[in-house]
Amino acid sequence: MRIDCKHVWDYLSAYIDGDVDPDLRAQIDRHLETCEICSAVLDSTRNVVVLIADERVFELPAGFSKRLHERIDAMIDADSASG
Amino acid sequence: MPTSSSPEFEAECIRRILAGEKQLFHELIRPCERSIFFLLLSLLGNETDAEDAAQETVIKVYQNLRLFRGESQFRTWVLSIARNEGLGRLRKLRTLREDSLEADTDEVTGDYTPAILTSWREVPLQALERQELAALLREAIQKLPAIYRNVIMLRDIEEMDVRATAQALGITEGSVKVRLHRARAMLQKELAPKLKGYAPERKRSFFGWGS
Numbered sequence: 145m146r147i148d149c150k151h152v153w154d155y156l157s158a159y160i161d162g163d164v165d166p167d168l169r170a171q172i173d174r175h176l177e178t179c180e181i182c183s184a185v186l187d188s189t190r191n192v193v194v195l196i197a198d199e200r201v202f203e204l205p206a207g208f209s210k211r212l213h214e215r216i217d218a219m220i221d222a223d224s225a226s227g
Numbered sequence: 228m229p230t231s232s233s234p235e236f237e238a239e240c241i242r243r244i245l246a247g248e249k250q251l252f253h254e255l256i257r258p259c260e261r262s263i264f265f266l267l268l269s270l271l272g273n274e275t276d277a278e279d280a281a282q283e284t285v286i287k288v289y290q291n292l293r294l295f296r297g298e299s300q301f302r303t304w305v306l307s308i309a310r311n312e313g314l315g316r317l318r319k320l321r322t323l324r325e326d327s328l329e330a331d332t333d334e335v336t337g338d339y340t341p342a343i344l345t346s347w348r349e350v351p352l353q354a355l356e357r358q359e360l361a362a363l364l365r366e367a368i369q370k371l372p373a374i375y376r377n378v379i380m381l382r383d384i385e386e387m388d389v390r391a392t393a394q395a396l397g398i399t400e401g402s403v404k405v406r407l408h409r410a411r412a413m414l415q416k417e418l419a420p421k422l423k424g425y426a427p428e429r430k431r432s433f434f435g436w437g438s
């Protein structure tokens with residue numbers, strides 16, 4: 145069976161996560177060998193996934209951790225004082 | 228005591244905290260801080276509220292530590308507390324609109340078309356040093372409907388597995404997969420044309436992809 149581009153797009157996310165069964169994976173792989181459009185869509189989707197996972201994209205606000213642990217210290221002190 | 232954030236480390240840490248070594252709570256919560264903040268940022272939409280809610284979450288975790296039964300990962304349990312804290316605040320603010328966070332309807336719309344482009348195979352990780360690229364990515368994620376944003380925050384940004392994401396958000400694993408697929412597709416469509424300009428000039432394959 146030959147699958148079309150639309151079908152490949154429906155499974156892109158699962159394909160990237162290795163979450164498609166071997167038969168479907170083989171069909172998608174065969175399609176990708178000859179379809180430049182789907183190859184480019186797959187590559188760009190993967191690239192987006194890699195980029196957003198980079199720690200430089202989402203950084204904690206400056207001082208976040210310090211303020212959080214000061215709050216924890218205050219809480220532990222209060223907890224200890226009350227027994 | 229094991230040093231990583233393994234289940235053994237967590238269990239041992241919790242036992243000792245409950246036995247009185249309260250300072251160990253700092254070490255227990257440290258590996259979860261980032262995820263707590265970014266889940267709350269995703270829910271609440273601004274850093275000030277997210278930080279305030281993150282502090283409240285951590286206090287609730289401490290106060291309820293006895294209730295953790297080890298049926299899920301510790302971080303997953305912590306994130307479900309964070310989620311409740313975030314949702315409680317949203318309800319108070321009455322900003323829960325029709326893209327309701329509780330709704331679990333994932334009907335297939337089926338007419339998604341990706342951005343078509345000929346080749347963009349290298350990941351421009353170098354370009355992240357330029358703040359504008361990072362800002363572009365953050366902006367695209369902020370623009371996603373909340374139910375998709377939450378899933379992508381936990382799965383792709385905090386790199387949690389499908390099961391833990393489902394548990395933390397109180398949705399099914401099937402919903403996590405459907406929402407993740409939509410979120411990635413929307414980001415591809417929005418970002419691929421813009422990011423192409425950031426691709427490195429020298430051809431190199433990244434992790435052997437697409438070469």
Ligand SMILES: [Zn+2]
Pocket residue numbers: 148149150152175179180181182183
């Ligand atoms: Zn195709």
